[in-house]
Amino acid sequence: MPSDSEKATDNILEVSDLTVEYATSTGAFTAVQGVDLDVRRGEILGIAGESGSGKSTLALALLRLLKPPGQIAQGSITFRPDGGTPVDLIKTQGRALRALRWRNLSYLPQGSMNSLNPVMRIRDQFADVIIEHAPNRKGEVREMVPRLLRQVGLETRVAQMYPHELSGGMKQRVLMAICVALEPDLIIADEPTTALDVTIQRVILQSLADLREQYGVTLVVISHDMGVHAQLVDRVAVMHRGRIVEVGDVFQVFDAPKDDYTRGLIASIPRMETPERSGQEEGAVR
Ligand SMILES: Nc1ncnc2c1ncn2[C@@H]1O[C@H](COP(=O)(O)OP(=O)(O)OP(=O)(O)O)[C@@H](O)[C@H]1O
Numbered sequence: 001m002p003s004d005s006e007k008a009t010d011n012i013l014e015v016s017d018l019t020v021e022y023a024t025s026t027g028a029f030t031a032v033q034g035v036d037l038d039v040r041r042g043e044i045l046g047i048a049g050e051s052g053s054g055k056s057t058l059a060l061a062l063l064r065l066l067k068p069p070g071q072i073a074q075g076s077i078t079f080r081p082d083g084g085t086p087v088d089l090i091k092t093q094g095r096a097l098r099a100l101r102w103r104n105l106s107y108l109p110q111g112s113m114n115s116l117n118p119v120m121r122i123r124d125q126f127a128d129v130i131i132e133h134a135p136n137r138k139g140e141v142r143e144m145v146p147r148l149l150r151q152v153g154l155e156t157r158v159a160q161m162y163p164h165e166l167s168g169g170m171k172q173r174v175l176m177a178i179c180v181a182l183e184p185d186l187i188i189a190d191e192p193t194t195a196l197d198v199t200i201q202r203v204i205l206q207s208l209a210d211l212r213e214q215y216g217v218t219l220v221v222i223s224h225d226m227g228v229h230a231q232l233v234d235r236v237a238v239m240h241r242g243r244i245v246e247v248g249d250v251f252q253v254f255d256a257p258k259d260d261y262t263r264g265l266i267a268s269i270p271r272m273e274t275p276e277r278s279g280q281e282e283g284a285v286r
Pocket residue numbers: 022023024029031049050051052053054055056057058068069070224
C-alpha cells in the first residue's frame with residue numbers, strides 16, 4: 001500500500017503551462033492560457049466554469065483530439081498510465097497515440113448521445129471498439145457486452161437494440177459502458193449530464209461513481225453545473241477565461257472559495273446542493 005505522501009504525489013496526469021489557441025480571421029484567440037493542473041490517480045476531478053471558459057478546449061487538448069483552427073501553442077501534458085512508462089502527450093503522435101486511446105485514455109464527449117452509429121446494433125458498436133483497439137480480446141466480446149451493460153444499469157437485451165430505441169439516458173449509459181470496455185486508466189467526460197432530465201442526471205452521476213469503484217478508473221468530469229461537482233467529484237478546478245482560477249478539495253472550495261469568480265459561480269446557483277446535503281438527504285451519489 002502506498003503511504004499517504006506517495007499517494008499525494010501519484011499523479012496520473014500532470015499538465016504544465018498549457019496554452020491553446022484558435023486561429024481566427026482577426027488573429028490568434030487564446031482559449032486556454034498557461035494551465036497547470038495535476039490529476040491524482042483514482043480521483044474524480046471536476047472542471048467547472050461557465051460556457052466559453054475553455055473547458056472543452058482543455059479536454060480536447062489533453063486528449064490530443066484538438067482540430068484546426070485549434071492548436072496547442074505551448075506546454076506539456078505528462079500522462080502516467082497505470083504501471084506504464086510516462087509519456088508527454090504533446091510529443092506523442094500517430095500509432096503511439098492511438099495505442100493509448102480507449103485502452104489507457106478514454107473520452108466521453110459532449111453531446112455524446114449523438115455519437116452512436118444510428119444503423120448499428122449496440123453490441124456491434126462495442127465490438128467495433130474492442131476489435132479495433134484490442135484485437136486480441138475479440139473472443140471476449142460476447143461475454144463483455146452483457147457484463148458492461150449490466151455494470152451501467154442496463155438490461156442485457158439492450159445489446160440487440162438500435163440507438164433510436166433507447167432514451168437519452170440509456171444512450172449515455174451505453175457510451176459510458178463502451179468507454180470502460182477496455183478498462184482505461186483515465187476517462188475524460190465532457191458535460192456527461194447536460195440535456196438529460198434531473199432524475200436521469202442523478203442516475204448517470206451514480207453510474208460514473210460506480211465505475212470509479214469497480215474499475216479504479218480516474219475521472220475528469222467537465223461540467224458548467226456546480227451541482228454535478230457537489231454530488232460527484234473529490235476535487236474541483238474552476239476555469240475562467242481560459243485560466244484555472246482555483247483548484248481544491250470540493251468541500252473546501254464550496255465552503256470557502258478563495259477566488260471571486262468561484263464565489264460568484266456558487267452564489268449564482270439558486271438552490272445550491274452542498275456536498276454534505278446531497279449525500280445525506282437525497283441518497284445521492286456520495
Ligand atoms: N473552432 C473555434 N474557433 C475559434 N474559437 C473557438 C473555437 N472553438 C472554441 N472557441 C472559443 O474558445 C473559447 C472556449 O471554448 P470552449 O468550447 O472550450 O468553452 P467551454 O467552457 O467548454 O464552453 P461550452 O461548455 O459552451 O462548450 C470560447 O471563447 C470559444 O468561442
